[in-house]
Ligand code: BES
C-alpha cells in the first residue's frame with residue numbers, strides 16, 4: 001500500500017498530527033514554518049541551534065518532543081543546507097531525509113511544511129509531487145519473504161499531508177499524479193526485490209494479468225513459446241532455451257485516445273535471472289542478477305501509473321520475460337540465431353542476452369505502428385562504469401526525443417544522461433558469420449548494446465535507457481529503486497498535456 005497524500009492549510013502550531021516537519025537552513029536561517037514554531041514555542045528551535053544540536057546541514061535532522069503551544073507532539077527539524085544553494089536537488093534530498101527519519105518513528109501520520117520552501121524554477125505542484133514521492137519511496141518496506149511477525153508491530157506511517165494553498169486544483173492533480181506514480185514505482189520495486197525462484201516468467205505474466213483485471217480498458221495478451229516460434233523470434237527463444245521456465249511475452253495495451261492515434265510503445269528487459277548462461281558470470285555478486293528484470297518491471301509500473309491516471313493517449317507495453325541459464329540445451333557462443341526481423345545474429349557471449357530478447361520484442365512492437373518506442377533495460381555493466389549509480393544511460397538518434405526524456409528525468413529527479421549512437425560505432429558489431437554479432441569488443445560497451453538494438457528499430461523514433469546502474473541500490477541490502485518509472489510517467493504526462 002502506498003502512503004495516502006493530502007494537503008493542509010493548517011498553521012504549523014495548530015496541525016493536529018503526531019509529527020510536523022519544518023526546514024532549517026545552514027547558518028541559522030529558519031524557514032517560515034520553523035520561525036513560526038520557534039516563536040510560538042518560546043524559542044525552542046533557536047535554543048537547539050545555540051546548543052549545536054541542529055545545524056541545518058544537509059542530511060541532518062533533529063526531533064523535538066512536547067513543545068509548548070504546538071499542537072503536534074513531535075517537530076522534526078530537517079537540515080536544508082545553505083539557503084542560497086537551495087535548489088531542486090536539495091529539495092529532493094531534504095524530502096528523502098524526512099522520509100527516512102519518519103520511518104523510525106512510531107507514528108501513522110505526519111504533516112510536512114517543506115512544500116512552503118521556495119525552490120527556484122519550481123511551482124507548488126512540483127514541490128507537492130516531489131515531496132509525496134520521496135515520502136513514499138522511503139516508506140516502502142520489503143516484507144514478502146520474511147517470516148510473518150507474530151508480536152504486535154509499532155505503528156507505521158500511512159499518510160502524510162503537505163502545506164499548500166487551499167482549494168488549488170493544481171495541488172489535487174499533483175497529488176493524484178504522485179499517488180499513481182508511487183503505485184507504479186512500488187509495483188516495479190516489489191517485482192525487482194522478489195527472488196527469481198518466485199518472480200519467474202509466469203509470475204510476471206500473472207502480475208500483468210492483475211493490472212489488466214483491475215483496470216477497465218486494459219487489454220492483455222501473453223505470448224507463449226509456441227506463439228513466439230510461429231512469429232520466428234529465434235533470438236529471444238535462443239536465450240530461453242537453457243531454462244526450465246518457459247518464456248513469456250507480455251503485451252499490455254491501453255486506449256486512452258481514439259484508435260487512430262499511434263501508441264507510445266514501452267519495451268522492457270525481463271530477464272528474471274541472468275546467470276550469464278554458458279558464458280557463466282563469476283559467483284561474486286551474481287545474486288544481483290535477480291534484478292535483471294527491472295526494465296520490464298519498470299515498464300509495467302509506468303504502464304500502471306499511466307492507466308491509473310487514465311492518460312489520454314494510447315500505450316502498448318511489451319515485456320519479454322526469460323531466464324538465462326546454463327544447461328545441456330542452452331544456446332552457446334558461436335550459435336547463429338535468426339531474429340524475427342530476419343537479421344541473423346552471431347552469439348559471441350551468452351551473457352549479452354538482454355539485447356537478444358529485446359531485439360525480437362522491438363520488432364514485434366512495430367506491428368502496432370507506434371509513435372515512439374522506448375526501451376528500458378539493465379543492459380550493461382559498462383553503463384555503470386561510465387555513469388555510476390545516479391544517471392541512467394540514454395541512447396537515441398532522435399534529438400527531440402532525447403531532449404524530452406532528459407527534461408522529464410530532470411523534472412522527476414529520475415535523471416538520465418545521453419551517450420552517442422554515432423554510425424562510426426556500428427562496425428564494432430561486424431561478424432564473419434552473421435549480419436551482426438551480439439557483442440562489440442572491449443570499448444564503449446553501453447553504446448555497443450545501444451548500437452545492437454538500433455539495428456532493429458531503423459526508421460522508427462526510438463530511445464534506449466540503460467538502467468543497469470540506477471535500477472537498484474548497491475550492496476547486500478540494496479533494494480530495487482523503481483527507476484525509471486517516474487521519468488517515463490513524467491514523459492507520458494508531458495505528451496498528454
Ligand atoms: N544484466 C547484465 C548487465 C549488468 C551487469 C547489469 C552488472 C547490472 C550490473 C547483462 O546481461 C550483461 O551481462 N552484460 C554484459 C555484456 C557483455 C557480455 C558484452 C556485461 O555488461 O558484462
Ligand code: MN
Nearest residue numbers: 274351352353
Ligand atoms: Mn547478461
Ligand code: ZN
Nearest residue numbers: 271274292354
Ligand atoms: Zn542481463
